[in-house]
Amino acid sequence: MIIKYFAWIKDITDKDYDEIKNNPPKTINDLKKMLCESYPDLEKHINSDILRYAINMEYTSINQKLNSKDEIAIFPPVSGG
């Protein structure tokens, strides 16, 4: 499983992505817990519900199930255009 970070999330994680080979999170909620543990500075943002999550490049807004081969992205509100 690949977890990609964008914009100021990357400033907190200090890397573009994590690759998780063992015991990948099984749901978006699992993933959130894992991220809070790995990156304590992310916790307040994750809890404030402003972040967006994409599974294999599709937005998800519910606690969807994850597959070990998924590409997950976590990012702040967009600002293109």
Next chain:
Amino acid sequence: MIIKYFAWIKDITDKDYDEIKNNPPKTINDLKKMLCESYPDLEKHINSDILRYAINMEYTSINQKLNSKDEIAIFPPVSGG
């Protein structure tokens, strides 16, 4: 006074404009009468109220007074853009 013709009005008058030096029409209604006499094929269009009139390049929709030095234009509905 100059009376300018545009689009298919010009096909009826067979000229771009008339210059009236003696006894120019005093109102738009006078002008309409004059045009009906000079160009009988215009009468039905003038009576049908589809034509537009401009005095010195400003639209007029009422029976405005005319001045001997005015430039009057008479034309069909526009179709630019």
Next chain:
Amino acid sequence: MIKIQKKNFNLEKEIKNIKDNLSSVGAVSSFIGYVRDFNNNEDVKSICLEVYYEMAIKELAKIKNNAIKKWNLADCLIIHRYGELKVSEKIVLVACFSEHRKNSFEACKYIMDFLKKDAPFWKKEFYYKRSSWLKNTI
């Protein structure tokens, strides 16, 4: 800026020309009208656009100034061609320059609506066997 001209124009150059002096502008909404190949159920070969030049300049300036005031535009460009135009040629460009997109969108639509209604231009369409003067529909 209002231009009424026979010749074609380059979108990039015309818009850049104005935008280069307006660094606070974040949004340009534009509309380009073209000669269509089919109208009134007939194949169109070309059109001839007649204009009452002096009045068109005045009318377009009026419409432009109203839009600038109403939507607080940084600037506004209207180019309208006249004369013989073939299928797919550009007829008109309206470009509205504003800080944010909402105002430029609304202004551009407003200008096109008024231009279609009040600007003294007349289209004559040439089909394969006849020609016809048009009337704008709303």
Next chain:
Amino acid sequence: MIKIQKKNFNLEKEIKNIKDNLSSVGAVSSFIGYVRDFNNNEDVKSICLEVYYEMAIKELAKIKNNAIKKWNLADCLIIHRYGELKVSEKIVLVACFSEHRKNSFEACKYIMDFLKKDAPFWKKEFYYKRSSWLKNTI
């Protein structure tokens, strides 16, 4: 057509490229977004646009296809840049091609609204003494 690229683009060429194959199109509505010189009460020097490229391609294609279906467009072009951009540089172009103007106007506005909301791009603005990641306002 969707293009996500670093380099600048030429409005005339990009629009002509598509329009030349669509002789029934009479209306092209477009929006161009630029880097503004002032935002959040500070002078802006430049911006850096980050993109989640593969997802942006998918999202923009989805928005484009929805607009084409909803307004029966002949075609639709979206170009979005990423990387370092200076003040007054173009960021985005949306151009909607349709027979008549009403549909192209509405589609263009719709695409911009969705693009601002859902396309995975992030702007970081560089001011004279600091920088800041932005959040789109509606």
